Amino acid sequence: MSLHDLPIHLRSCFLYCSLYPKDYKIRRKLISKLWIAEGFVEDRGDGTTMEVAEYYLTELTQGSLLQVTERNTCGRARTFVMHDLVGEATSIIAKLEKFGIAYSGCGITQVTHEARHLSIQRGAQSLHSLSSSRLRSFILFDTEVPSRWIYDVLSHFRLLRVLCLRFTNIEQVPGMVTELYNLRYVDFSNTNVKHIPASFRKLTNLQVLDLRFTYVQELPCEINLLTSFTLLAPAAAPCLLQLHSRPWKMQNRSRQCRAQVLQKRRWYRCRPCYNICHLKNLQALGIIQANKNLVSHLGNMTLMRSLAIMKVRQSYIAELWSSLTKMPNLSRLLISACDMDEILNLNMLEALPNLKLLWMAGKLEGGMLPPLFAEFENLTWLKLDWSDLKKDTISSFSHMLNLVDLRLFGAYGGQQVTFCIGWFRKLKTLQLADMEHLTQIEMEEQKMVSLHVLELSSLRNLKSVPEGIKYITTLNNMFLIDMSIEFIERLQGSDNHIVQHVRNIHKFGPSDSQAVNNSISSEFLAQKYGPGAIKSVPTK
Numbered sequence: 001m002s003l004h005d006l007p008i009h010l011r012s013c014f015l016y017c018s019l020y021p022k023d024y025k026i027r028r029k030l031i032s033k034l035w036i037a038e039g040f041v042e043d044r045g046d047g048t049t050m051e052v053a054e055y056y057l058t059e060l061t062q063g064s065l066l067q068v069t070e071r072n073t074c075g076r077a078r079t080f081v082m083h084d085l086v087g088e089a090t091s092i093i094a095k096l097e098k099f100g101i102a103y104s105g106c107g108i109t110q111v112t113h114e115a116r117h118l119s120i121q122r123g124a125q126s127l128h129s130l131s132s133s134r135l136r137s138f139i140l141f142d143t144e145v146p147s148r149w150i151y152d153v154l155s156h157f158r159l160l161r162v163l164c165l166r167f168t169n170i171e172q173v174p175g176m177v178t179e180l181y182n183l184r185y186v187d188f189s190n191t192n193v194k195h196i197p198a199s200f201r202k203l204t205n206l207q208v209l210d211l212r213f214t215y216v217q218e219l220p221c222e223i224n225l226l227t228s229f230t231l232l233a234p235a236a237a238p239c240l241l242q243l244h245s246r247p248w249k250m251q252n253r254s255r256q257c258r259a260q261v262l263q264k265r266r267w268y269r270c271r272p273c274y275n276i277c278h279l280k281n282l283q284a285l286g287i288i289q290a291n292k293n294l295v296s297h298l299g300n301m302t303l304m305r306s307l308a309i310m311k312v313r314q315s316y317i318a319e320l321w322s323s324l325t326k327m328p329n330l331s332r333l334l335i336s337a338c339d340m341d342e343i344l345n346l347n348m349l350e351a352l353p354n355l356k357l358l359w360m361a362g363k364l365e366g367g368m369l370p371p372l373f374a375e376f377e378n379l380t381w382l383k384l385d386w387s388d389l390k391k392d393t394i395s396s397f398s399h400m401l402n403l404v405d406l407r408l409f410g411a412y413g414g415q416q417v418t419f420c421i422g423w424f425r426k427l428k429t430l431q432l433a434d435m436e437h438l439t440q441i442e443m444e445e446q447k448m449v450s451l452h453v454l455e456l457s458s459l460r461n462l463k464s465v466p467e468g469i470k471y472i473t474t475l476n477n478m479f480l481i482d483m484s485i486e487f488i489e490r491l492q493g494s495d496n497h498i499v500q501h502v503r504n505i506h507k508f509g510p511s512d513s514q515a516v517n518n519s520i521s522s523e524f525l526a527q528k529y530g531p532g533a534i535k536s537v538p539t540k
Contacts, residue, residue, distance in 0.1 A: 003090065003093065009056070012040045012099075013056050014065055016035065016040070016100070018093075018094045019100055019137070019139055020082075021121045023084075026079060026081065026082075028054060033208055034162060036050070037207055065086060073428045073429055094117075099116060100117030100137070101118050103119065103124075103127065117136055117139075118135055120145075124140065130153045130156055133158065136161045137164075138160055138164070143168055144169075145169070147170045154177065154180070157180065159182055160180045160183060161184045162183075163177065163183060164187040165187060166189045173200075178199040178200055178202050178203060182205060183206055184205050185207060186203075186206065189210045189213055190214070194217075196219055196220060198220040198222045200222065200223060201222035201225045203226060204227075207228050209232055216234060219234065224275035227280070231282070232279070232284070232285050277298055280300055282304060283306070284304070285307050286308025286334065288308065290309050290310065298327075299325075301327065302326055303327075304327040306330075306331065307327075307332070307334070308359075309334065309335055311336070311337075312335055312338060312362070314342060314343060317345065321349045330352055331354050335359070335360055336361040336385075340362075340363070344362045345365035349372050353378070355379060356380050357382075358382050359385075360384050360385070360387070361386065362385070362387070363388045366390075368390065369387075369393065374399065377399065382400070382405070383407040386410040387412070388411075389411055397424075400424075403424060404427055404428045406424070406431070408435070409434050410435065414437060414438070415438060416441075417438065418443075418444075419468065421445065424448050425449055428450055428452045430454050430455070432455070434457065435458075436461065441466040443469065444468060445468070450474055452477065453476070453477045453479070454469070454477070455478070455479040455480075458482045459483060459484075460483070464486075465487070465490055467498060469499060470501070476502070478502050
């Protein structure tokens with residue numbers, strides 16, 4: 001398929017991809033949101049605009065105009081790139097047709113009023129003139145540009161719909177932003193922004209506000225006036241990277257001390273007023289701090305698909321779950337208890353049938369999985385943190401035939417876990433961490449026939465390499481973090497034959513915590529934003 005063969009809606013979407021740097025991994029979810037904000041995506045009535053946008057991506061890949069570079073554990077396309085020659089040709093066409101300019105520090109010194117979309121990849125300060133009165137998109141990849149330069153140029157962009165300043169050096173919201181009344185998409189993620197002004201209420205067309213990995217801890221109540229919102233992503237602390245990927249157990253500390261540190265450091269919770277629940281078009285919300293008013297009104301958001309809620313107390317559970325059952329499209333859910341001693345009783349609650357991703361952090365009543373877990377047959381991703389389960393949990397998940405990613409962090413207090421034949425045939429990633437009493441992992445032959453990644457972390461009483469690993473011929477990567485000296489010695493000695501087939505074995509000791517954290521940050525940010533966008537997460 002050639003560019004000239006594309007229908008108008010696909011042509012605009014494809015030209016938009018030329019704004020990205022060479023070899024940049026374009027993320028499916030991000031580009032879909034940008035297309036929607038620009039008005040490129042048709043409302044077909046038989047699905048959400050996100051679903052239509054993702055169908056556009058499928059058409060472009062089938063026509064070989066975009067190439068899939070990464071897939072998630074479910075096999076779904078995660079990132080795309082343009083072939084070098086296709087990208088160069090598309091950039092030229094976009095410029096000739098006055099569609100957009102991707103500035104890379106050379107070739108021009110000014111952007112005229114005719115440009116509609118602009119990305120600056122580097123050398124922003126060498127542009128002497130940015131006077132485009134028709135500009136709809138401003139995407140800044142140059143992370144070294146001074147914040148003053150950013151504040152100054154925004155005054156020229158009165159018709160802006162998309163403003164992307166992720167990873168830049170700004171510490172406050174540019175004052176001009178709240179005068180850009182056409183804004184639909186604003187991205188301040190991975191900046192040092194600490195405050196969202198009440199004047200944001202003037203941005204009545206705003207659909208997406210991304211504040212992830214910033215220091216915004218409270219949203220103004222005026223935010224509930226922005227009824228066009230479909231996605232609101234409040235701030236998460238850098239330590240979320242550890243929760244998302246791998247934990248790091250603090251050595252020589254009591255359990256109570258570890259709990260206090262984890263609660264203090266893991267999250268910057270965003271405190272909303274309960275009126276945020278008036279945003280009935282909202283489809284994604286996270287990470288938000290629970291309170292009684294919030295959980296009782298969440299049910300108003302019937303279009304919700306993704307929700308992350310922190311600081312949950314047992315007294316909130318009944319109302320919270322009642323609200324969740326009113327969200328028929330909910331597929332991603334993160335619930336975290338208010339502390340490591342809060343016990344969550346989910347025993348009398350009904351299942352959420354369309355849930356595909358579940359992250360539950362908190363003790364479970366009776367040290368057992370609640371009955372509703374038996375109905376989570378559609379789950380593909382499951383993570384349990386400090387659940388304090390009393391019996392082998394693995395059999396409780398064995399009915400989850402679609403599970404591709406299982407992560408158990410401090411979830412089990414027993415001595416043995418067993419993986420039996422026929423279980424988890426689709427499982428690709430398994431992480432077992434911070435189970436201080438675990439002494440044995442039994443893996444029967446022909447069990448996890450699709451496993452690619454195995455991580456064992458802070459299992460200090462596991463002294464030998466699980467024999468069953470030798471049967472997992474698909475295993476490409478093992479991560480061993482803070483394991484016992486005996487375990488590592490046997491891995492390198494008498495048990496080495498068990499892992500001969502594993503392509504990559506990564507070992508980190510107690511003194512490597514910073515290296516692990518750096519590795520996690522880079523890996524996470526690269527997956528979220530693509531190469532070229534990796535920058536240290538904000539530091540207070």
